[in-house]
Amino acid sequence: MWAIQGVDGVPVLVEADRPQVGAGQILIEVSAAGVNRADLLQVAGHYPPPAGAPQTLGLEAAGTVVEVGPGVDSAWLGRAAVALVEGGAQAQFCAANVDLALPLPIAGRLNGYIAGAALLEAAVTAWHNLVDLGFPSDSWAGRFVLIQGGSGAVGTVAVQLAKALGATVGTTAGELDRCHKLTLLGADAAADYHNPDELLGMKQELTDGHGFDLILDVSGAGGLERNLELLAKHGILNIIGLQKGRHAQLDLGQVLTKSARIQGSAIRGLDVEAKARLVSAVGEHVWPLVQEQRIRPVIAYTLAFSKAKRAHKYLAKSTARPLGKIVLSTDA
Template sequence: MHAIAVTAPGELAWTEAADPQPGPGEVLIRVAATGVNRADLLQAAGKYPPPPGASDILGLEVSGVVADTGPGVDGWPVGEPVCALLAGGGYAEYVAVPAGQLLPVPDPVPLVDAAGLPEVAATVWSNLVQTAGLHAGQLVLLHGGASGIGTHAIQVAKALGARVAVTAGSTAKLDDCRALGADIAINYRDEDFVAVLRAEGGADVILDIVGASYLDRNVDALAADGRLIVIGMQGGVKAELNLGKLLAKRAGVIATALRGRPVDGPSGKARITAAVTENVWPMIADRRVRPVIGARLPLARAAEAHAMLAAGQVTGKIVLTV
């Protein structure tokens, strides 16, 4: 098969690679498209190695059709359209994945666009609902509201009945967020999100992709009993945490990651994908939630897609088609 290989830090090439084979409990997918994530950029730069046992090929999510199944797999017939959450291997014509990480392609989403759903849907549901307990009437602050995760999180939070505040860096992106349902849109370049959230009584939940440079301000923006969920480190990895502020608010700071989770277990990927299928896919079926695809490029142009994502040129996800 063909796949994208990292030939040097930050350099990608379209090359031949060994065909994967499905092992016990695994499904082989003939890939139609793969989603692009910031983790791919970090791995390509040599800063985010795959978990032990995972493919060293980039790519954390795909859509396609079942090509073959390994021993012990039932319920996924050959030819079935699917999408899947991966630990790696998506930038290729074929990928093998544990059956517990497969999801059906939700109606009415085209097969290619479904490649942009597994990572954001699993991230948003596991963090906002399973970890933070977001529910109707609460206020959630989403940093990076125009990102793939942000655009999905806006819609899911609104479908749950929550109020949504977002940050973004341009008028156009803030307009995109409002069109998806955001109630409060904050330009982080010239507005203080802490002041805006305090005027609203504070955020019950904050989903943060920035990390260290926002830590203290995020705590300031929390409401009493609020939860700060950190899922990214674009603003660094180390910062001072004022425990007095947390105590006064009875607040919590939780850092989570998706890629390195086991397949099974209470916090495993199979549990998350099952919850996504049960709870988020009906939101897509009745059009309360839709995938936001900012660009579609051939897989051979992965380097161009990475540059677009790094420069913040798109709202929503970039998918690469095979």
């Protein structure tokens, strides 16, 4: 079968063995797969897959289930599904733990495949950081939430999910047009993250100076000081990316004064049981919002699998980054 792997720092199509399907697993004939920053880091040699995971790239695979392993209900056979995996999604066939799979949320097979590949990993990340590491889903009324870097794959889902949960949502992007598009997704306000005064102004106007109860951030070290300024007392800062560096000085006085909580998360490093709980929660709480079109996939590009190198180039841009998710598809 064909698969996309990193060779000499570049993603390329290679021949690979078809995965063996073990107990509790399904085999998906892949129609679409998402592209994530983890893929770029893996190809560059900075983010190796966990022990036992395939070298093939890709963290979410959407397609048709063509084989089931021992202990798996045969009703999965022929089903259109999307699954979260530790690697191997960008291939002709992908083996996945059935507990990390969901039926596609959108009717219409090809559109559903692309939507599923665009949504699952981002939805799992957003739910984990907003709810598991943030606030229970029934306590969001009156909360102020800031999604830093809201135009990315996770950010576009997190903006919509936070709004659906009942929060007042602020977000940031690098261009006025992107800010406008994020308000169309439901954000109550959007600011240019290049402009500190605009950020502080959004805090004052949107929260009446209270600050944000929860901040979801992709910038890492480069945004730490500013995020502490924007955070409310007893606020939570969840760091999910390191786009502006990994080493920073921290004013612990601000952390103490605000009784703030700073934490990081990476879905790929969670054990199967933890991921299964997250996927189940997404199926129960987020998929119905997708069916109701209260959460929509935002797709920047849909490219053929043979164009993986171009997809990585788009995602690696330092300016004019993709708005939403890049998806590889057999139907591109």
